[in-house]
Amino acid sequence: MDNINIKKLAKELNISTSTISRAFNGNTDINKDTKERILAYAKQHNYLPNHYASNLRDKKSNTLAVIVPEIANDFFSQAINGIEEVARKKGFYILLYRTDDVFEKEVSFVNYLNNGKADGIIMSVSGEANDHNYLRQLEKKHVPVVFFDRVYEDIEAAKVTTNDYDSSFAATEHLIKTGCKKVAYLVVNKSISIGKVRMQGYMDALARHKIAFDDNLVIDCSNDEKVNYKILKKALQEIRPDGIFSSVERLAFATYYVCNDIGISIPNDLKVISFSSLRVAPLLSPPLSTITQPAYEMGVKAATLLFDVLENNGNTPKKEHVLKSKLFIRKSSIGE
Amino acid sequence: MDNINIKKLAKELNISTSTISRAFNGNTDINKDTKERILAYAKQHNYLPNHYASNLRDKKSNTLAVIVPEIANDFFSQAINGIEEVARKKGFYILLYRTDDVFEKEVSFVNYLNNGKADGIIMSVSGEANDHNYLRQLEKKHVPVVFFDRVYEDIEAAKVTTNDYDSSFAATEHLIKTGCKKVAYLVVNKSISIGKVRMQGYMDALARHKIAFDDNLVIDCSNDEKVNYKILKKALQEIRPDGIFSSVERLAFATYYVCNDIGISIPNDLKVISFSSLRVAPLLSPPLSTITQPAYEMGVKAATLLFDVLENNGNTPKKEHVLKSKLFIRKSSIGE
DNA sequence: TTGTAGGCGTTATCAG
């Protein structure tokens, strides 16, 4: 009796398949004794309803797809934790997908999800500059989407973000107040999404303090660590900023490495502040000033919104939710 | 035409469902033009085969379950990356589950997987001291399991671990050679699995150097950060070790925090070395000496082994694979 | 309270 199923069980118990089904689905129209007998026998024989059959019938998968650019990253892994927490309480499971920031991977995965594989999608996107029609098809299939952190403005869906503009403004202003005259902005892609908003905060803070914006101080980096190291080394040596506002944590780390190697002292020669979810930021040398997004809470919020839509049959109004980041001023950005 | 399916498509195209099915499954028995016509029309109408129906027929889910104690953790998130990389190449997807180190969650999830939800499982376990029969039932269902890092010795399955004993011996010996007379061992649960093996390496290194083992120097911590802080503070003040070998990265961080607060200087007063996958360990103050497991490679290996079993119809011999960790000696453990 | 039967969407088999 290797592959047990509802029919075999029914035969062995001399009972109908419907009754068994009822025993497993919290149906009240069933005799308590019968139910117990079924469950006991099922457990003994290691029977559980087959998910694919159930899902095929119900058109429900009890699965959430989570799409992120990276997994091994403090921000995203904490956000995933938050999503998982909510999903678990609802009896949902997480199908995880990493895009590596490659738009095509995102598209291919989303298309794959087009057919009942997941009941909803939570994603942080990677392809702002592209055509997002592939996402519109999900609507037709009634697969709701919630964006978090990195969103597509042109897609109508629930969105969970942080007050990036304000944080960036505050961080830049902090550097200025602490004495910096030449604050550089580190970014991976200045023309899209997050990099853009954060840059606006940076620019406006400069303007407020009557510091002329200098395009050379916007340092556009890549996703390759070695390349970034070179770019930053060159920038620090040639442009010689006295402050760094980094929109991405790994660029701040790269800055630390470069400074260690070429003998620039943080914060004496250069003050640094960065977006970062690194939990040991206070233990760095020097402790890194950070703008820390509430990653876990963002995950929780995104998942909660998704369940709102799911449970209201897709009729919930789309909303944008902005959570607040926290500014932690530490030694890396404090003047003498 | 909201919910398209193979039958509607067949009707619209005036063609049979079998032909459509063939078009989607790389079947050669189909006219090229027909195939192209089908695929084009399907794309236009946003049709893709329903996964649940396919899986129900094929008894294949193309999904791998990954079970880990935590996600927001450098080691596990890098390992998941490795698993994902391999899975993706095989066209598989990842169902992720976090146990929070709670055995019951592990059991409940594995039981849930008992019915075709996943074709295989990769897990790092949480319940060494318990009954593992729930895992044996997976064998009956032909759902192969691969363990990584934390394994159950009493379950026969492929296992991917690191040379923990050797690394622990080497780390302890390093501290001794650097001048430590009183090396403490930090552990979360000394009696099981990893904590046990690592402790053995520690003890044997002491013995080799004729240092008497002192039970007070084994500092058993918890999963609660605040509790750990208190335990460590007390230990550092009262027992006053001059070296710390930590089997878990977060205990090393806690040590740093305590030392900062009570004015113990690392490495002058206390030398520290720890298992850790933190990528910015060189940037800590002081840079942390680490035993770093090849997390990504372990994930790759585990996934590869799982596919070996899957592709050989479960007939592959079970094997244990031991990868090597790297010892990075940095300032936190170097004498003056 | 329980049983019967049809269908969820797909694909493998077999026949043409």
Place this chain on the structure above:
DNA sequence: CTGATAACGCCTACAA
């Protein structure tokens, strides 16, 4: 090369 048909395992009307 294409079509008809019977499963895959389950659940829900509906009937009893």
